Amino acid sequence: xxxxxxxxxxxxxxxxxxxxxxxxxxxxxxxxxxxxxxxxxxxxxxxxxxxxxxxxxxxxxxxxxxxxxxxxxxxxxxxxxxxxxxxxxxxxxxxxxxxxxxxxxxxxxxxxxxxxxxxxxxxxxxxxxxxxxxxxxxxxxxxxxxxxxxxxxxxxxxxxxxxxxxxxxxxxxxxxxxxxxxxxxxxxxxxxxxxxxxxxxxxxxxxxxxxxxxxxxxxxxxxxxxxxxxxxxxxxxxxxxxxxxxxxxxxxxxxxxxxxxxxxxxxxxxxxxxxxxxxxxxxxxxxxxxxxxxxxxxxxxxxxxxxxxxxxxxxxxxxxxxxxxxxxxxxxxxxxxxxxxxxxxxxxxxxxxxxxxxxxxxxxxxxxxxxxxxxxxxxxxxxxxxxxxxxx
Numbered sequence: 527x528x529x530x531x532x533x534x535x536x537x538x539x540x541x542x543x544x545x546x547x548x549x550x551x552x553x554x555x556x557x558x559x560x561x562x563x564x565x566x567x568x569x570x571x572x573x574x575x576x577x578x579x580x581x582x583x584x585x586x587x588x589x590x591x592x593x594x595x596x597x598x599x600x601x602x603x604x605x606x607x608x609x610x611x612x613x614x615x616x617x618x619x620x621x622x623x624x625x626x627x628x629x630x631x632x633x634x635x636x637x638x639x640x641x642x643x644x645x646x647x648x649x650x651x652x653x654x655x656x657x658x659x660x661x662x663x664x665x666x667x668x669x670x671x672x673x674x675x676x677x678x679x680x681x682x683x684x685x686x687x688x689x690x691x692x693x694x695x696x697x698x699x700x701x702x703x704x705x706x707x708x709x710x711x712x713x714x715x716x717x718x719x720x721x722x723x724x725x726x727x728x729x730x731x732x733x734x735x736x737x738x739x740x741x742x743x744x745x746x747x748x749x750x751x752x753x754x755x756x757x758x759x760x761x762x763x764x765x766x767x768x769x770x771x772x773x774x775x776x777x778x779x780x781x782x783x784x785x786x787x788x789x790x791x792x793x794x795x796x797x798x799x800x801x802x803x804x805x806x807x808x809x810x811x812x813x814x815x816x817x818x819x820x821x822x823x824x825x826x827x828x829x830x831x832x833x834x835x836x837x838x839x840x841x842x843x844x845x846x847x848x849x850x851x852x853x854x855x856x857x858x859x860x861x862x863x864x865x866x867x868x869x870x871x872x873x874x875x876x877x878x879x880x881x882x883x884x885x886x887x888x889x890x891x892x893x894x895x896x897x898x899x900x901x902x903x904x905x906x907x908x909x910x911x912x913x914x915x916x917x918x
């Protein structure tokens with residue numbers, strides 16, 4: 527019988543999430559903490575201490591679908607700053623096993639590679655003196671947290687084009703934040719000719735973390751009751767200060783030539799292991815999105831992560847239909863996404879949702895580095911798309 531003391535497991539850190547059901551000397555059993563989530567979802571993230579030198583088995587229970595991704599869990603040995611995938615070979619069913627290094631005082635284990643306010647703060651601190659970056663305040667969250675509004679590129683009022691970027695309407699969709707950071711870093715670099723063009727001709731307005739409370743608390747964010755941030759833009763919307771502020775920003779600011787809302791897909795769905803644009807109902811806008819998509823497909827052909835237009839999800843395909851935009855709390859009320867909110871605005875050009883996978887894109891490994899590289903390709907694609915629009 528194993529007489530070793532149980533390890534210490536907790537979620538008391540930014541992004542932490544789990545219901546811990548059992549902790550032994552060499553075994554942990556948990557399930558995702560759904561809190562105010564309608565239905566089931568998959569995000570979890572724990573801290574493990576006192577396990578140095580042990581072999582641990584971790585079981586992740588869910589009522590529906592997997593709780594472990596296709597490359598196994600993400601593992602961090604430095605407090606969540608850097609992550610690696612444990613690997614699919616370590617997974618059997620709903621369990622995985624890992625050997626904790628002899629000198630590891632702490633491990634973090636998660637469904638995905640965490641990106642919290644700490645990561646954003648490091649990026650902003652590193653670029654604080656940059657003349658092409660301005661940090662402002664969009665609003666305060668319900669819990670009083672700062673919701674950042676970033677401006678980068680041409681900040682002098684002489685720009686030809688304006689772009690709005692949003693991310694983390696769903697708190698758990700952390701891999702999209704790595705993409706966004708890569709895109710922003712490329713614009714600020716101004717090294718490549720197209721990046722220099724973006725710096726000179728485009729103002730980027732960025733809400734890097736919409737659901738700041740959810741990210742800090744480790745919420746799922748997806749399907750939050752009575753509806754989540756991503757469905758808070760219509761007549762039944764206005765529940766959250768962040769989405770009210772974004773709506774007002776669009777009203778006050780006027781023209782945007784492109785709006786891109788970054789997400790991550792359902793891990794259990796058939797569309798998880800690929801990146802794709804989600805089709806809007808309007809045919810004219812979808813045609814414009816497909817021109818942006820053509821540029822992105824070409825730009826990613828030689829990169830670490832492929833994107834294929836054939837993977838896109840036109841409106842009325844799979845889950846992307848009217849039923850996806852109905853309340854799930856029994857009221858059956860139509861809800862409005864940011865993309866739908868923009869549909870009838872004559873002062874908004876191409877607008878789209880992009881779903882970026884958590885761990886795998888057509889067999890290629892998605893991690894923080896490859897996600898940032900994808901953000902670079904996205905920046906290049908936007909430059910081509912915006913230059914094309916400038917000629918129209």
